Amino acid sequence: MKIEYSIKLRRERLENCIIRFLRITGILFFIIMVAFPFYWMIVSSLRPLEEIVMNPANLGLDIGKIDFKAYYDVLFDHGFLRYISNSIYVSAITVALSLVLATVGGYAVTRLRFRGRAFMSYSILIIYMFPAIVLVIPLYVIFSYMGLRDSIHVLILVYLAQTLPVALYMLMSYFKTLPVEMEHAGLMDGCTRFGVIWRIIIPLSAPALASVALYTFMIAWNEFLFAFMFLDTPDKFTISRGVVQLAGSVHLSKQLVMAASVMVTIPILILFLFFERHLVRGMTAGAMKG
Amino acid sequence: MSSLKRMHYREGRLAFWMLTPTFAVVLAFVLFPVIWNLWLCLKPVSLADLRGDALFHFNLTLDNFWRVFSDPDFGTVLLTSLTYTIGGSLLSILLGLAAALLVCGKFRGRAFLRGLFISPYIAPVVAVTFTWSFILDPQLGVLNRLALDSGLLTRPIPFLSQRWLDLEVLGVGFRIPLALTSVILFEGWRYFPFAFLFILARLQGIPNELYHAASVDGATPFQRFFHITVPQLATVLSTLFLFRFIWTFNKFDDVFLLTRGQAGTKTLPLNVYDYAFGEFNIGASSATAMVLFGVLAIFIFVYFRWGVRIEN
Known part of the structure; x- marks a missing residue:
């Protein structure tokens, strides 16, 4: 009995050692695997072209040789100033519309009695499963026919349709957790339904609204397929579309593509750093499509 | 009234x-x-x-489906699609599981690691695909250059533009689909955070009493892992596989941006694009999209018929 116990103890200790070792090497492996591409993106964007061609295996960054020319070129010679402002415009409007429609819709589904209410909350998730590649060709065809395809506003509506189901779903599940007594009191005191939404629901739902806003912003900012298929005029390009254009037009100047990639990534990473909690909540609630 | x-x-x-x-x-x-x-x-x-x-005009025909199914490459594309989908889904879930187990305990810097591990998933697809193409580039890519300089390789490997790679291990020669493997590895890199988040949430939901009880009964750490953690994760793992399967099967952006479907990486979604803009055949493109949609419909049906019940 005693011997058996000590063997057990030894095994426990051995396994704990193995686990410690695996954990440390595992964490190092993941850190390098995840962080290296981002590190390399930034380092390459700050290098002059000669350095990239002559010395591609130099892993460090010479502080003295840092060169912001790629950013200057991309912003001013390759139209990225325009693409960035287009992307901000598209994302901001998508976020605003998505917030308004999902708040009003979520209120209706969780607070009002009407036929088909259960069906509504069920079908939302199915809608959300429809992949973009199945929708893009028919939409391309109809908007080409109508002459509306090459338009930033059509793109906004497409993004809205892509994000609304998740936004609605997230707000519905949040509204369900809010106590209704205050709203009843509000209605008794003569508030309209919209008054209740504005004065009671919205102030109480700030965290959920933040999650929706971040999620929607991220989808609209990152989106590639529809922007790529729909937009023809460079003046209307979003930043993702612009990066693809740049990568297709300049073959050797990798540092330009990397500078553009940094510019499209930075806003998302900054938002993520500050609002990680909200963003993660949004992603897990909606199980972000991708 | x-x-x-x-x-x-x-x-x-x-x-x-x-x-x-x-x-x-x-x-x-x-x-x-x-x-x-x-x-x-x-x-x-x-x-x-x-x-x-x-x-x-009302001129309906089944020619488009005939065109799609009789295409000599259809079998290859379907096989590529399935390999990419199953490989990418499994890899991303396995990496996600590993990452979740690593981050699960309590230690300093845990929140930082969690944030870091999610970043491949939230970064814009164009940025990460172009960065990886650059890293894997045969001429200017850092990976090939480091391997060449250190003598690991004698000539660069074109990871994203070569269909087959002949390997010899212990005198046995075999070939792997190089570009497809690279694309699957990318898929694992980019989407493991998705599995990571869900598995981590589930891991933290496992009651500690289970582990305490098991260690009192003399179960070693590995035994506790295989007899408590793994069974507790079974549901979330299978649900994750279903979702990843659906989304990877319909994934266009990543493969298109990495290889344009060249070098043996053409999947069905790439075919949707190629029929429309390579052959100008919208009909065949729509027919391919219908095939994708059909597969999706089967999966959604299976999920809502059986999956939801299992979860409840």
Whole structure:
């Protein structure tokens, strides 16, 4: 009995050692695997072209040789100033519309009695499963026919349709957790339904609204397929579309593509750093499509 | 009409108006395209027909499906699609599981690691695909250059532009689909955070008493892992596989941006694009999209018929 116990103890200790070792090497492996591409993106964007061609295996960054020319070129010679402002415009409007429609819709589904209410909350998730590649060709065809395809506003509506189901779903599940007594009191005191939404629901739902806003912003900012298929005029390009254009037009100047990639990534990473909690909540609630 | 009934009627009408804009957007940009696609896939439509009224002529045919299924490459593309989907899904879930187990305990810097591990998933797809293409580039790529300089390789490996790579291990020669493997590895890199988040949430939900009880009974750490953790994760792992399978099967962006479907990486979604913009054959493109949609419908049906029940 005693011997058996000590063997057990030894095994426990051995396994704990193995686990410690695996954990440390595992964490190092993941850190390098995840962080290296981002590190390399930034380092390459700050290098002059000669350095990239002559010395591609130099892993460090010479502080003295840092060169912001790629950013200057991309912003001013390759139209990225325009693409960035287009992307901000598209994302901001998508976020605003998505917030308004999902708040009003979520209120209706969780607070009002009407036929088909259960069906509504069920079908939302199915809608959300429809992949973009199945929708893009028919939409391309109809908007080409109508002459509306090459338009930033059509793109906004497409993004809205892509994000609304998740936004609605997230707000519905949040509204369900809010106590209704205050709203009843509000209605008794003569508030309209919209008054209740504005004065009671919205102030109480700030965290959920933040999650929706971040999620929607991220989808609209990152989106590639529809922007790529729909937009023809460079003046209307979003930043993702612009990066693809740049990568297709300049073959050797990798540092330009990397500078553009940094510019499209930075806003998302900054938002993520500050609002990680909200963003993660949004992603897990909606199980972000991708 | 009693006043209660009238109130219900008014509430219903208000709900209708509140939901109309959302309905309109979803109807126009999600449901309508699906139905419109059903029409397009049964018609001979080329890219040149988009400005005329030929789109609405009633000349239905099954030629597009014939075109898609009799394509000599159809079998290869389907096989590539399945390999990519299953490989990418499994890899991302395994990496996600490993990452979740690593981050699960309590230690300093845990929040930082969690944030870091999610970043491949939230970064824009164009940025990460171009960065990886650059890293893997045979001439200027850092990976090939480091391997060459250190003598690991004698000539660079074109990870994303070569179909096959002949390998010899212990005197046995075999070949692996190089570009496809690279794309699957990328898929694992980019989507493991998705599995990571869900598995981590589940791990933290496992009651500590289970582990305490097991260690009192003399279970070693590995035994505790295999007899407690693994069974507790079974549901979330299978649900994750279903979702990853659906989304990877329909994934276009990543493969398109990495390889354009060259070098043996052409999947069905790439075919949707190539029929439309390579052959100007919108009909065949829609038919391929219908095939994808059919597969999706089967999976959704399976999920809602059995999956939801398992979860409950």
